[in-house]
Amino acid sequence: MRLSASLAALAASLAALAAARSAAGDRLLVVADDAAQYSDLLAALARRGFAVDVRAAANTSVALSEDGRRLYDHAALLAPAAKRVGAGLTAQAFVRFVNDGGNLLVAASSAASDLHRALAAQFGAEFARPGSRVVDHQARNATADHATVAAAIARPAAAAPILSPDLRGPVYFRGIAHRCDPANPLLTPVLTAARSTYSTPLADPPLAGRALALVSVLQTRRNARVAISGSADLFSDALAPTNRRFVRDLLQWTFQEKAVLRETAHSHRLAGAAAADAAAAVTAATHQPEHYRIGNDIVYDIALSVYHDDAWHPYVADDVQFEAIMLDPYLRLTLNRTRAKDTATATATATASATYRGRFKLPDRYGTFTFRVNYKRTGYSNVDVRDTVAIWPLRHDEYPRFLTAAYPYYVGSLVMVLGFLALCAVWLWSADPAALANNHHHPAQPPNDNADDDAAAAAAAAAKSKSKPSKSKQKQKQKSS
């Protein structure tokens, strides 16, 4: 154990000098009954920095985890006929390994056991019936049995990162076909058959042509990667001259040596002055409020980097989207790359990343929102970044005052006040002299039971005298003059 660890350390230090290494770790378990058959592949893996631990399937010491921790970062099941692995490792043990984040290669053959079938079925790949094999009488190599077929490299547009764009066929395949469960959107076939290829003995419906998958890959939501191949011979020395490039690409992807995506930093803050924006480093969550007000202008930054060729590089894309969610997305916007921040590449290659930025105005809705970047692209690792942010309503004294639209109402109410004052003035200073005189006499009268009647009579008299107000005013004026 100690020897293998020191060997692994040595291999790692060599690999650091030499070739690409996995972003997920170096510990690789290869379960192979006839390891000599895969010497080309194993040598290549060791060159790439993996601490390869080759075990026979019948070796009862083979274990994937110990005390609840993974013993390996990657596992390759290159024992196509093995009915059992180790001390009775079940398909569930391998699924647990994948759930823990381990990467897995499952290679089967026409003699695939129930273990292989159960394991592939867990990931949505259904192998053809036991004992069947893939046959093609046209697209094949020179062997007599027509069972080593020339397969086509499938390139679904969305799965571009899995295989290099300059990879060319043919890839020879000898083994069993499988069908991809259409209900599993995570499973992507990367090696499919020519139209003239079929699986024999024929089933009903026959598995043939495009419906037939030869190698499929899957990435779990937790970013563990699985490759399922119906052929272990695909990886063998015998077919290495044609298949080497494809196998390298496939295993580089499966063992996370490329297309590994990660978020290195993210932040959100109030949009301030331009200088403040420039100064705020995306790596430091210096001023990251836990709450905002409705309608605030926010700046959101996220830095993404992708791992390939032994280093992290800035991840360049134009489809990074941001969402502000409260049950439903209230906002969804595409983030734009900010060139200025990518200078990190010059200073520290280890944290090289591309920064994407979005500016937005919070909706007129308060509550507990989730700021989320949910970036899931086939072939790349899933990036799902969430921040829970409280969005508060305005306080009673934070509402806008003196709105332009409300000026008519301000003027209206002010005019009513002025009108009231004007009426008061008119009332107080333009009373009829007759009424004034009447009121002066009124308190002097002795109180009696019929006071109301007297008042009514007096008022009536006043009204009579008022019937000629102009005359009385004129008289008054004459008197005063």
Next chain:
Amino acid sequence: MSSGIVATLARSYASSTPQRLKAIDAYMAFCVAVGVLQLAYCVLAGTFPYNAFLAGFGSAVGCFVFAASLRIKTDPRNARQFGGAPEAAFAEFVFCHIALHFVVSHFLG
């Protein structure tokens, strides 16, 4: 014929209505004008500062109601019914106005 009726009405109003009641009538017409203008603005420009509209329009309506109340109480022909001095009615009128404009300015936003 109709012009004759209107002219008679106007003459009768001018001659038989006390000065103070005429002032109140003018004030009430003013209230209606201000209220109608604000309502028209609200219909045209939208209800956005709704509180301000309610305050402005309510101010006009409230003033109209208080003026009507004052007019009823101080009309000499209703003296038998209400009895109190016109000064008391006017004091009530002033008090109600102060309260109304306090609420309106509060609500104006």
